Amino acid sequence: xxxxxxxxxxxxxxxxxxxxxxxxxxxxxxxxxxxxxxxxxxxxxxxxxxxxxxxxxxxxxxxxxxxxxxxxxxxxxxxxxxxxxxxxxxxxxxxxxxxxxxxxxxxxxxxxxxxxxxxxxxxxxxxxxxxxxxxxxxxxxxxxxxxxxxxxxxxxxxxxxxxxxxxxxxxxxxxxxxxxxxxxxxxxxxxxxxxxxxxxxxxxxxxxxxxxxxxxxxxxxxxxxxxxxxx
Numbered sequence: 001x002x003x004x005x006x007x008x009x010x011x012x013x014x015x016x017x018x019x020x021x022x023x024x025x026x027x028x029x030x031x032x033x034x035x036x037x038x039x040x041x042x043x044x045x046x047x048x049x050x051x052x053x054x055x056x057x058x059x060x061x062x063x064x065x066x067x068x069x070x071x072x073x074x075x076x077x078x079x080x081x082x083x084x085x086x087x088x089x090x091x092x093x094x095x096x097x098x099x100x101x102x103x104x105x106x107x108x109x110x111x112x113x114x115x116x117x118x119x120x121x122x123x124x125x126x127x128x129x130x131x132x133x134x135x136x137x138x139x140x141x142x143x144x145x146x147x148x149x150x151x152x153x154x155x156x157x158x159x160x161x162x163x164x165x166x167x168x169x170x171x172x173x174x175x176x177x178x179x180x181x182x183x184x185x186x187x188x189x190x191x192x193x194x195x196x197x198x199x200x201x202x203x204x205x206x207x208x209x210x211x212x213x214x215x216x217x218x219x220x221x222x223x224x225x226x227x228x229x230x231x
Contacts, residue, residue: 005104007044008070008083015052015214016068016085020095028064029220038229040098042074042122053082064089074116088215101170101217101231108227110134110180117172128159130177134213136190144168146195152199162167172196182211186225 030036037055040177044050051073059065060193066089083103089095102109112134119129126138138161145154157168175192182188186202199231200209202225218230 003015003070003079003083004044004046004048005050005074005083007046008046009085009102011042011044011050011052011071012068012083012085013180013209014065015054015070016087019054019066019068020087020089023066023095024203025064025089025091026094028056032058048077059088066095067087093096103148103206106184108168108184108219108229110182110211110219112177112180112211114176114178116176117174120170120173122161122164122166124162124164126159127193128169130213132214134211134217135153136180136188137210137212138198138200138208139210140206140208142169142198142200142201142209145197145199147194149199169198173199178209182221182227184227185223186227188221 016135023181025123030114037053038085039053042052050070053069053175055067056164057065057067058150066087068085069082072078085097101111112130112132115130115132115134116177117128118131121129123219124139126142130137140161142159142161143149144157144159149152155209159166171194172192175196177190177196178193179189179191190198201206202221203223207223208221210218212218216231221227222228
């Protein structure tokens with residue numbers, strides 16, 4: 001049976017949120033060292049039974065990765081790839097959620113919502129530097145519109161980073177991201193609180209765009225549209 005991404009995501013996110021509120025670094029360190037795992041069975045809003053598995057992995061620089069995995073309880077229904085949600089705890093107890101990254105059937109929801117564009121850089125690419133320790137690099141042709149690209153009054157403006165023809169993108173300075181989506185087809189869509197939309201299509205010969213951050217998360221749109229993901 002196909003795993004319901006919506007239901008599994010809600011279960012995982014609720015469990016991770018509760019866990020991060022009460023977790024202590026020293027307790028997580030012991031859990032990681034011993035290879036301990038906690039699990040429980042829950043009933044989803046769809047009426048299906050799910051197994052929730054929580055465990056800890058090393059993350060580097062004395063940080064620990066809190067992992068919550070959700071799958072069907074019945075082994076004959078279990079998906080090959082369970083839905084995963086993660087958070088990172090530092091030694092001082094601060095928790096960050098680089099794994100707010102969400103995978104859906106045809107896209108990835110990037111964890112950049114609420115980040116503000118604090119710098120616009122121009123070279124042979126257009127770079128949007130975000131205040132959440134992240135950035136977006138655009139190397140191929142992009143389209144800037146006010147409102148959705150499909151809107152009748154969108155008035156699309158074409159950007160050509162390789163020729164430094166990106167002056168209209170300066171309006172993005174100070175704007176805040178309300179949506180950032182990497183489609184599995186290779187397209188990128190950024191939506192800002194000012195109403196501006198930035199769309200980038202994959203390139204047949206070059207890397208069209210890439211994102212860095214937050215933390216170690218990185219997306220690269222390879223030639224042809226395949227996405228390479230590092231985290």
